Amino acid sequence: MTMGKDFWEIRSKEPDRVTILDTTLRDGEQSPGVSLTGAEKLEIAQQLARLGVDVIEAGFPASSAGELAAVQRIAETVGRGQGHAQRGGRLEPPGIAGLSRANRHDIDKTWEGVRAAKCPRIHIVLPTSDIHLKYKLEKTRAQVLQIARDMVSYARSLCDDVEFSAEDSTRTDRDYLFEVLDAVVDAGARTLNIPDTVGYAMPAEYGDLIRVLCERYAARGDVVISGHCHDDLGVATANTLAAIANGARQVEVTINGIGERAGNACLLETVMALHTRKPFYGLETGIDRHEIGPTSRLVSTLTGMALQANKAITGANAFAHESGIHQDGILKNRSTYEIMEASELGLDQTGLVLGKHSGRNAFRAKLRELGFAMEDGELNRAFVRFKDMADSQKSVSEAEIRAICEMMESEREGAPL
Incomplete structure (x- = not known):
């Protein structure tokens, strides 16, 4: 039997x-319209290893022969540390x-x-809410309890690292949820995942459920409580952070927050919240922040799911500023309106976007960047022309600003226009 003891020794x-389990290749791939080839799944898995995730949920092996082959290849390569050197004492390679x-x-x-990986994990999911038991499984609570106990015990006979997910936990009767979780812990599950499967819970109630469970199993020492949240009401990342708190x-998170329906909690947002607000949370992850930008771009490209411009962390507007008040602050000190550094995330520093809300100082800075120097009077006249143009269109390109400046130079020299 291959064991994942190294993982648990390090975690203890x-x-x-905070252990980061990335499920981009499983729950993320379940996004409507997304289907990755085996080669694409491997490429993303390799990048996730560079990013520093602790566990890669590589897929759902029983779903097809191709999916099984893809998971095997990831386990045999990424799961053995192929091509990835250990950095900073971080667990290497990731669990699969x-x-x-x-x-x-x-x-x-x-x-x-998964068995070829250095740290393999079997992740069992079983519904526990009455609505799922009645309409999906058509089984009684007693029957599901017995299935949970038996199947975790069987999985543990194969693999030392077994995770159990009580699907639709947040709509499950608490007493019954606790009964099922107690049974699977006794059967050998080491991670108890509490999915907000349909994005139903609010942060206060999800956090309370996690708190109660952490207190319930605190004496065990070898049981980890895990959060897995969906974004149907737009609070998946907030719920995930409530779970951590x-x-x-x-x-359990995905790159760019992709996933079933409205998606999953976003890895990038979760990790950067923990890092940026470290005095508040007092917690660490093993994520290499310089790999955030490259990972986000790769997943967007291979899945065909473009990021909306205002997406936190890696959206096109995440480090862009058009408002004159904000631009003036950024020119004086970026920390006035930015709480992260784009370069630290492997992103380009977007900076100033000139439009109708932009101010004179930002316009002056852009002219200097383009190599134009103007006295105040001439600058003011150029700025008026810029504002007139900005009022009539969505934005003003660098080429258009350059054209304004060249026109001003021509007028100054008396050359024919």
Whole structure:
């Protein structure tokens, strides 16, 4: 049997470290319209390893022969550390997980997919809410409890690292949820994942559920509570951060927040919240922030899911400024209106975008950048022309600003226009 003991030995020594499980290749690929080839999944997995995620959920091996082959290849390469040197004491290589429904066929296929990794994980998901039991599984609570216990025990006979997800946890009766979780812990599950499967919970109630569970299993020492949130009401990342604040030490996230329906909690937002607000959270991750930009771009390119311009962290406007008041502050000190550094995230410094809201100081700075120097009077006349143009169109390009300046030079020299 291949064990994932290295993973747990390292984690037990790092109580202030949040484990990042990236499920871009599983839950993220379930985004409507997204289908990755085996080669594309491998390319993303390699980049996730460079990014420094702790566990890569590589897929759902029982879903198809191609998916199984893709997960196997990731386990045999990325999961063995191929091409990735250890950096800064970070766990290397990442753990490789596969998702499995609670039946022996799925578990066997998942084990077949991940077993070559240095730190393999079998991740079992089983619904626990009454609505899922009645309409999806058509089983009683007692039957589902027995299935959970038996299948975790079987998975543990194959793999030392077993995660259990109580699907639709946030709509599950708490007493029954606790009964199921107690049973799977006794059967050998080491990570208890609490999915907000349909994005139903609010941060206060999700955080409270996580707090209660962390207190319930605190004495065990070897049980990690994990958060997994969907964005149907737009609070997936907020719920994930609430889980962390209340004791969760693993979170399941995706690059750019892609995933089923409205998506999952965003890895980039979660990690940068922990980093930027470190005095508040007091927690670390193993993420290499310089790889954030390249990872975001790669996933966007290969999935065909473009980022909206105002997407936090890596959207085109995340470090752009058009307002004159903001531009003036940025010119004096970037920290006036930016709480992160684009260069630290592997992003280009977008800077000033000139439009109708821009001020004279930003316009002057852009002229200097383009190599034009003007006295105040001439600058004012050029600025008026710029404003007239900006009022009539969405934005003003550098080429158009250059044309204004060249026209001003021609007028100054008395040359024919």
